[in-house]
Amino acid sequence: MITFSGVYKYYNEIPVLQGISFHIDKGELAFITGPSGAGKTTLLKLIFGSEVADEGEIKVGDFELSRIKNSEIPRLRRFVTFVFQDFRLRQDLTVFDNVALPLRILGEKEKEIKLKVMDVLRDVALRHKVDSLVRTLSGGEQQKIAIARAVVTNPQIILADEPTGNLDPEASQEIINLFKKINTRGCTVLIATHDPTLFQSSSYRVLKLKDGKISQ
Amino acid sequence: MKRHIQSAIKDIWNNRWSTFLSVLTVAVCFFIITGISILLYNLEIFTKKLTTKAAVVIFLKDSITEEQTNYLMDQIKKMGVFSKLQYISKDMALKEMKDIMEPSLVELIGYNPLYNTIEAYLKDEALTTVEDTVNKIKSLQFVDDVYYPANIITGLKIIRVTLWNFGIGIFILLTVSVLFIVYSTIRSFYWKKTEEIEILKLLGATPSYIRLPFLIEGAIIGLIGSMFSKLFIFIVFLLLQTRHIYEFIPVLTQIVIPLEIFYMLPIFGILSGVVSSFLSVGKIKYQ
Ligand SMILES: Nc1ncnc2c1ncn2[C@@H]1O[C@H](COP(=O)(O)OP(=O)(O)OP(=O)(O)O)[C@@H](O)[C@H]1O
Ligand SMILES: [Mg+2]
Numbered sequence: 001m002i003t004f005s006g007v008y009k010y011y012n013e014i015p016v017l018q019g020i021s022f023h024i025d026k027g028e029l030a031f032i033t034g035p036s037g038a039g040k041t042t043l044l045k046l047i048f049g050s051e052v053a054d055e056g057e058i059k060v061g062d063f064e065l066s067r068i069k070n071s072e073i074p075r076l077r078r079f080v081t082f083v084f085q086d087f088r089l090r091q092d093l094t095v096f097d098n099v100a101l102p103l104r105i106l107g108e109k110e111k112e113i114k115l116k117v118m119d120v121l122r123d124v125a126l127r128h129k130v131d132s133l134v135r136t137l138s139g140g141e142q143q144k145i146a147i148a149r150a151v152v153t154n155p156q157i158i159l160a161d162e163p164t165g166n167l168d169p170e171a172s173q174e175i176i177n178l179f180k181k182i183n184t185r186g187c188t189v190l191i192a193t194h195d196p197t198l199f200q201s202s203s204y205r206v207l208k209l210k211d212g213k214i215s216q
Numbered sequence: 217m218k219r220h221i222q223s224a225i226k227d228i229w230n231n232r233w234s235t236f237l238s239v240l241t242v243a244v245c246f247f248i249i250t251g252i253s254i255l256l257y258n259l260e261i262f263t264k265k266l267t268t269k270a271a272v273v274i275f276l277k278d279s280i281t282e283e284q285t286n287y288l289m290d291q292i293k294k295m296g297v298f299s300k301l302q303y304i305s306k307d308m309a310l311k312e313m314k315d316i317m318e319p320s321l322v323e324l325i326g327y328n329p330l331y332n333t334i335e336a337y338l339k340d341e342a343l344t345t346v347e348d349t350v351n352k353i354k355s356l357q358f359v360d361d362v363y364y365p366a367n368i369i370t371g372l373k374i375i376r377v378t379l380w381n382f383g384i385g386i387f388i389l390l391t392v393s394v395l396f397i398v399y400s401t402i403r404s405f406y407w408k409k410t411e412e413i414e415i416l417k418l419l420g421a422t423p424s425y426i427r428l429p430f431l432i433e434g435a436i437i438g439l440i441g442s443m444f445s446k447l448f449i450f451i452v453f454l455l456l457q458t459r460h461i462y463e464f465i466p467v468l469t470q471i472v473i474p475l476e477i478f479y480m481l482p483i484f485g486i487l488s489g490v491v492s493s494f495l496s497v498g499k500i501k502y503q
Contacts, residue, residue, distance in 0.1 A: 050418075052503055073502035077420030088415050104219060105421045149419075 001026040001157060001188045002047060007056035009042055016042050018212030024190065029183040031199045032192045034209030040192035044159045048082050049073045061156060081150040083160040087142050091135040095145055098134055102153045120148045124178060140171045147178060157188045164195060224432035227405055235437065238401040242441030245390040246485065247448045250477055252383045257474050259379055263372060274334040274353055275360040288358055289334060297342035297349050306330040344373055398434050398492040406430060406497055423500035430493045438489025442481045
């Protein structure tokens with residue numbers, strides 16, 4: 001599903017990723033970990049097509065990201081969705097309108113949209129907040145809305161960047177369980193985190209990122 | 217589509233004062249553009265009237281036979297610059313003369329001093345090349361001389377060319393201004409929504425999805441601008457009538473306002489609005 005072969009990425013000639021190679025299968029749930037500044041976010045952005053690798057090949061589904069055209073990126077982003085560290089929610093809109101946005105972009109009917117949004121809000125246990133403005137929600141609630149928006153279109157791959165960044169351990173576990181649930185439906189999930197407690201007691205694959213290289 | 221239109225209207229409402237100002241400026245530009253179009257249109261009508269009156273008169277040699285006359289007329293017809301040719305024999309001309317003059321006076325001369333002539337009426341578009349045409353006809357066999365109203369035609373030619381150049385110049389200038397006004401208005405809308413647009417890009421929105429609300433906004437500005445300019449024209453029209461200005465400048469009563477303008481204007485408005493907002497949003501880059 002995701003294949004990196006010999007990927008290099010530099011920012012202003014400073015290397016961040018130095019010859020990364022790995023493969024993630026369809027339906028896998030994997031963690032990327034490493035100290036702050038290791039390049040976890042950079043790696044996810046490469047998969048999402050918002051950064052371009054300086055060397056090497058990245059294959060995501062049928063997309064060859066080293067040769068992808070600007071006009072193909074929207075299609076890629078329907079295949080892969082991203083839960084951003086800073087959520088990237090529309091603070092001025094309601095929970096409903098935020099979660100509905102990707103469906104509206106796809107041009108779905110408003111009736112369909114309503115059903116799907118309600119479904120996914122039930123998954124994150126925030127159905128009662130459907131008409132609240134996002135800016136009135138707590139950090140943990142906004143995190144869940146960001147996840148809801150990422151799954152509502154049923155993507156093949158979900159990338160999550162520090163999805164438990166500012167949550168207490170209990171809320172963090174809840175979020176991880178949510179991703180596990182999404183994963184059991186066949187969606188490939190890749191989570192970047194520097195919190196080892198999230199995966200310590202599980203059998204999921206962990207990619208350790210250090211000095212621009214990966215050790216598994 | 218409904219959602220895009222709603223979003224466009226909301227944007228316009230949120231920026232109603234800047235939108236209003238640009239709509240007004242667009243309206244003034246369209247008003248002047250329309251005025252110039254009406255002027256040029258009337259100029260064309262005027263020239264047409266004049267040219268149909270201004271005939272080229274071709275005097276034929278006395279010795280010409282009927283066959284040769286027909287041949288000559290064919291040749292002149294083939295030049296393709298005349299809308300109508302009329303042969304007037306010297307006998308016919310004499311008869312006409314007797315109608316307007318005392319016949320006995322005409323008899324006094326004792327012979328027919330008139331020429332066989334061809335009156336040739338120019339096509340509108342041939343007006344500008346009348347000298348060439350006349351020279352060409354003069355060189356034809358059996359032609360004695362050619363007369364044409366040189367002063368009127370060359371004078372008209374100069375006025376026409378000057379006014380057209382002037383009109384087209386202003387037309388282009390104002391069209392560019394309209395494009396620029398809509399361009400910068402939409403650009404400011406776009407900048408205010410960068411955050412929103414960034415999110416749309418991350419959620420997989422296509423360039424056309426992102427552009428559409430702005431194109432609709434541009435179209436609305438162009439459309440309302442053209443409506444306002446129609447209103448201005450209407451007001452001017454009313455003022456002219458109520459203030460008896462026609463009595464002072466009688467030429468004004470002759471002015472024809474082509475009705476096409478009233479549907480061309482909104483089309484032109486929408487088109488220029490869409491084009492400039494398209495340019496304003498530019499390429500949507502995802503990386
Ligand atoms: N747009 C950019 N321009 C320049 N340098 C950048 C840019 N983005 C990231 N970097 C640098 O690349 C390195 C890796 O950044 P990245 O955000 O991928 O790290 P991270 O592993 O996600 O860290 P954290 O755990 O703190 O989120 C950092 O040193 C960062 O300063
Ligand atoms: Mg990061």
